[in-house]
Every structure is written in structure tokens, then in C-alpha cells.
Amino acid sequence: MSEHQMRVDWPACKAHGICAELLPEVISLDEWGYPIVHEPVKGDVLAMARRTVKACPTLALRLTQPPPRHA
Amino acid sequence: MNDPMLWFANRGTGVVLLILLTLSTVLGVLSGARVTTGLWPRMLSQGLHRNVSLLAVALMGAHAVTAVVDSFVDIRWWDAFVPFAGMYKPVWLGFGALALDLLVAVTLTSIMRHRMSHRPWRAVHVLAYAAWGLGLLHGLQMGTDAATVWGAAVNYTCIAVVSLAVFARLGMLARSTVATS
Amino acid sequence: MKAVATAHVAVHNDVGLVPYVSEGPALLAGIADGPGLAAHRRRRGPSPTPSAEALVDMARAVDLRGRGGAGFPFAIKLAAAARRKAVVVVNASEGEPASHKDAALITCSPHLVLDGAAAVAHALGTREVHIALPSEFPAIRLLVEKALRERAAAGERLRVQLHDAASRFVAGQAQAVLQLLAGRENLPVTAWQPEAVSGHRGRPTLLSNAETFAHIGYLAGVGPQGYAAHGTADEPGTTLLTLRGDGMDPEVREVAYGTPLTDVLDEIEMTRPLLLGGYHGTWLKPAQLRGLAISRNDIAAAGATLGAGVMLPLAEGWCPLVRTAALVDYLAGQSAGRCGPCRNGLPAMAEALGALVHGGGPVRRVEELCGLVVRRGACAHPDGTARLVTSMLQRFPEEVDSHSLGTCRHSREGALV
Numbered sequence: 001m002s003e004h005q006m007r008v009d010w011p012a013c014k015a016h017g018i019c020a021e022l023l024p025e026v027i028s029l030d031e032w033g034y035p036i037v038h039e040p041v042k043g044d045v046l047a048m049a050r051r052t053v054k055a056c057p058t059l060a061l062r063l064t065q066p067p068p069r070h071a
Numbered sequence: 072m073n074d075p076m077l078w079f080a081n082r083g084t085g086v087v088l089l090i091l092l093t094l095s096t097v098l099g100v101l102s103g104a105r106v107t108t109g110l111w112p113r114m115l116s117q118g119l120h121r122n123v124s125l126l127a128v129a130l131m132g133a134h135a136v137t138a139v140v141d142s143f144v145d146i147r148w149w150d151a152f153v154p155f156a157g158m159y160k161p162v163w164l165g166f167g168a169l170a171l172d173l174l175v176a177v178t179l180t181s182i183m184r185h186r187m188s189h190r191p192w193r194a195v196h197v198l199a200y201a202a203w204g205l206g207l208l209h210g211l212q213m214g215t216d217a218a219t220v221w222g223a224a225v226n227y228t229c230i231a232v233v234s235l236a237v238f239a240r241l242g243m244l245a246r247s248t249v250a251t252s
Numbered sequence: 253m254k255a256v257a258t259a260h261v262a263v264h265n266d267v268g269l270v271p272y273v274s275e276g277p278a279l280l281a282g283i284a285d286g287p288g289l290a291a292h293r294r295r296r297g298p299s300p301t302p303s304a305e306a307l308v309d310m311a312r313a314v315d316l317r318g319r320g321g322a323g324f325p326f327a328i329k330l331a332a333a334a335r336r337k338a339v340v341v342v343n344a345s346e347g348e349p350a351s352h353k354d355a356a357l358i359t360c361s362p363h364l365v366l367d368g369a370a371a372v373a374h375a376l377g378t379r380e381v382h383i384a385l386p387s388e389f390p391a392i393r394l395l396v397e398k399a400l401r402e403r404a405a406a407g408e409r410l411r412v413q414l415h416d417a418a419s420r421f422v423a424g425q426a427q428a429v430l431q432l433l434a435g436r437e438n439l440p441v442t443a444w445q446p447e448a449v450s451g452h453r454g455r456p457t458l459l460s461n462a463e464t465f466a467h468i469g470y471l472a473g474v475g476p477q478g479y480a481a482h483g484t485a486d487e488p489g490t491t492l493l494t495l496r497g498d499g500m501d502p503e504v505r506e507v508a509y510g511t512p513l514t515d516v517l518d519e520i521e522m523t524r525p526l527l528l529g530g531y532h533g534t535w536l537k538p539a540q541l542r543g544l545a546i547s548r549n550d551i552a553a554a555g556a557t558l559g560a561g562v563m564l565p566l567a568e569g570w571c572p573l574v575r576t577a578a579l580v581d582y583l584a585g586q587s588a589g590r591c592g593p594c595r596n597g598l599p600a601m602a603e604a605l606g607a608l609v610h611g612g613g614p615v616r617r618v619e620e621l622c623g624l625v626v627r628r629g630a631c632a633h634p635d636g637t638a639r640l641v642t643s644m645l646q647r648f649p650e651e652v653d654s655h656s657l658g659t660c661r662h663s664r665e666g667a668l669v
Contacts, residue, residue: 017113032592059185
């Protein structure tokens, strides 16, 4: 099972903070209101992570899949 | 059709539409201002704004349909979205049509929000303020109820609430610009 | 070891001094003959035109790394960009105030840089070349225009466009340069794909530092064997260093990899703390300098990187903490202001570091801010700044303790500057 990564488009992020409300398992806020992605996105929160990406008012979130690791 | 029920429905939807659009505008301002308390998370402003707006758009459809179908006043189907071409009170009716056009644009772009880039979406979205104002003027002059006590109360309350929200928000923005400059 | 000044670079540093350049073994060979095309061709021969495969092989054979600071393997970048409708971008904007090597190349050996750009363009099957130049030094642009006229007269058919980069620190960042090319503000944006895959107008874009192109021009002319005539078996070739770039006696010098540091710095400088890699670099203690050579591996083992070859020995009577605090003040002011963590975090870091250095403020706050800004921006400006501060805390714990007690070991009177 590959883990997804929540990535932030930093110039687009305007610290609305909705992402931290919707996905506290993955995202918390720093002292200025900007998101800290402190965990990768595991399977059990993936659906919520997708909702969080859609909910960002400035579309500053992106869910990326890490490239498959070669043996 | 010339059924007084259509006329009542048209007036009713008009009043509720104004209230819903006012509510939606205030919720939109709250979202932008990132207002949040322990009991009111930010996603609540965003979620309510979206749902109230969709409800308003549905009601707007009903409002336009009842106006067209009612033959007491000659409003043709295209007068609902082609402004100022009407036979009856063309200017004030036209404001309504313009408001409808703007809100259709806002709705369509918002449905497609993830397929377009943020800046053009936002440029269209701020037109919602204009749509609110045009809708208000439309109601003041078209509406037979504006002259009543309760009608005036609704209108003044909506104006007051939106003005308060907008000026408070402008004040916030001015303060944050001063702080960073 | 004092070098003999052969030429003066067509720029001046922040204290108004003009860096001098000396003859070098490879890139800077023969600069006494002047920057003209005729002298260049007499010395180097015709403009090389290897195929993409040949050029990738050559670059891989000598492990050619980019000279813009990241040290990325050039062969990989070239292979990635070798697709249709590629674009070549020469980054000569050199936004780091203490670096003058790119300006030195343009002043003394522009045709080596342009040979490299032409060789890469030919290998990628494109004629489109862009050059980003420092807008605060119009002389550099004039020198490039002159060199291009000479080449056009000699029959070279390239479509070269010149761009004036804003005179700020982050203007030379790769995405910022691409924004400049696109006619937008010369500031960084988020990139979801490397520019070699999708860059200018979505096309494969080979963007590299001016010195990297000079190495290509040289390598394509002399071949991997000739290139490896200098340097070591593990690290063939040479590299350009800027010494004392933002202070007194600024100098650009070409050294072969493996050259001992004692051949580059004088005796006094070998006893002083050294800031290696520029304003986003790392500090080294004097004890670490003994036995160190200009070698990527050696320097990595010491916990530092060469970066863009900027070497800043701390002047006598100066304290590394005070120097770092002043640099962080500058770097905080140079934030593009586009990303929240950088726009807020860097000024907060400058404030916390100032408090630590001048008034005994807590170290923990500085460390916390370093952790908060890393990997949270569209470019590496906050990361580089955090690296500088972290290295200061790591190398100079006694100084940090002294300052928290209100004294400084480095200043003449023992008082805080």
C-alpha cells in the first residue's frame, strides 16, 4: 500500500485553516496559521484527504502519490 | 396563466431569495475573514455559504419561472436573463435579469472550481456582491411588498447586515495592509 | 596564497570594491589575451557540436555537477531535457551578493560560456537560448551583447534572448528565472515538475548556471581526458571560487578539485571561522580547516557544501554570531513574501537571533523557527537561511553561551558589538 503525500502550493496558501479543521490527523497549523503537514496520508484518511483538497478556498492543496520504489 | 397563486409565489420567492442571498453574502464575508470561534469552525462558514447559495439559486429559478408563467404582467421567457428588453418596468426588471446572469456565472464557475485556476474563479465570484445589490434594487422597485412595514423591515435589515459585514471586512483588510507595510 | 590579478570583473560588491581575477588552469586559461572571439578561437578551437548522447556521456564521465549551488549531476538534467522543442537557459543573474564568478566569466571568458550554451542547444536540437543577467550591472549585459555580435558575425545561428533579472537574492532561483522569461514577476513559484521535464511554456527546459555552461564548453572542446587533466580521479576538473566576495579584497579564482585549502586561504584566514557556500552556506570552525581540500567529498564529510563556491573567512575582530545575525537580517528582507512560513518565519528568526546575539534571548526559539521554515516554501530561501543559522548554533556553542552572559570572545574589548 503506497502512502500519499499532502503537498502545499505555498504561494497560493492564504492561511484559511480549513484543512487543519478537516484533517487534523495530517495537518496542524503553525503560529501564523499556515499548515504543517506532519504525517503522510494513510489509507484510512484518504477519502477525507481528498475532501480536504477540494475544500481549500484557494486550491492550495495537492495529494501526490510517491513514485513507485524500484527494488 | 393568470392565477393569483403564481403572483404570491413570485413575491414569496423574491423575499426569501433576498434573505438567502443576504445570508450567503454574509457567510462569504465570514469565510474570507476567517472568522472562527470554539463553536463555529471555519469550515462551517464555508459549508453553509455553499448550501445556502445553492438553495438561493434554486429559488431564483422558481422566482423567474413564476414571473414568466404568470400572464398578468407580460414578462417573456427571455426577459429572465436578457436585461432591459422587457415591456414592463424594463430597467428594474433588467436589474433582476442581470443579477440572475451574474449568479449563474458564479454558480457555474464554482461548480467547475477545481478545473480552473483560482484567479479567474475569484474574479467572477466577487460579482456576487453586485448581484446582491442588483437583486435588492430589483426588489425595491418591482416588489409590491416593499411599501409594507414588514417588506421595508426585511429590506433595511438586509442592507444593514451586508453593509456591516462588508465594512468590517474592509476595515480588517485596511488594518492588515497597514501592519505589513 | 596571494593570486596575481590578471583582470578585473565588470561588477562591484556591496562595499564598492571590484573583484579581481587571476589566470586559471582550465576555464580561466589565457584570459590575459582578452575576452574577444578571435583570441578565444585561437586558444580553444572551433565551437564544439557533440550529439546529445555524446554530451551526456562526457558529462557523466567527469561527473559534471551544476555550479549554481545545488550541485545536481548535469548528465541527468541533460538526458531529461533531450526531447522535442527544448529550451536552453543560461542563468548568469548571480543574485548572491558574495558571488562574482559568473560575472568574472562574462568579463574574461564569455565565449566559453556561450560555446557551452551553443553546444547544449545543438545537442538538444534547438536554437532558442535565453540568458538571465544581473540588472544592477549593465556592463555585464553590454559584454554579452558584444560577444553575441562577434559570434553572429562569425556565422553562429542561435536565437538568443537576454533578460534582466531583478536585483534581489531570490531572483536567480530556477522557477523565478522561468517567471522572468514568461514576462511575469521575477520571483519563485511552486513547481510540480522539474523544469527539465516541463519548464518554459511547458517545454523541456535546460536551465543551468553560467559556470556550468563554461564547463560544458570546455569539456566539449578538450574531451573527458583533457578535462580530467586537472583535479582528482574521484573529482576531475576545476571549479570557480569567490573569495571574500562581499568584503575587502574580493577575488575570483579557479582551482582544481583536490587543492588543499591552505593553497587558497592565507595563514590568518586559516585560523578564522569560515562561511562556506555563501549566505545559505555553513560555518566551519578553524580546527576543521586544517587538512581540508577543495573537494566535494571532503567538504561533505566536514558537514558543509561548496554551494556556488563562495568562501567568506570571518574578518578579524568579528564575531560569527554577529555576522550571522546581520546576514539573517538581510535574508529576511530578501524574502519574496509569497509564502507564509517564509514571509513570517524569516523576520521572526531575525528577531530571535538578534535577541540571542545582542541580549541573551533563548536559543530554543531560534531552533524552533529553523524547524518551522524548512521545506515550507516555493523555493529553498527559508531552508538555506535555516541551514546558516543551524550551522552557527552547532559550530559556536561557546560563543552562544558567552553572548547569553553578555560578553563576546571575539570583539576586541570583550563586549558585545
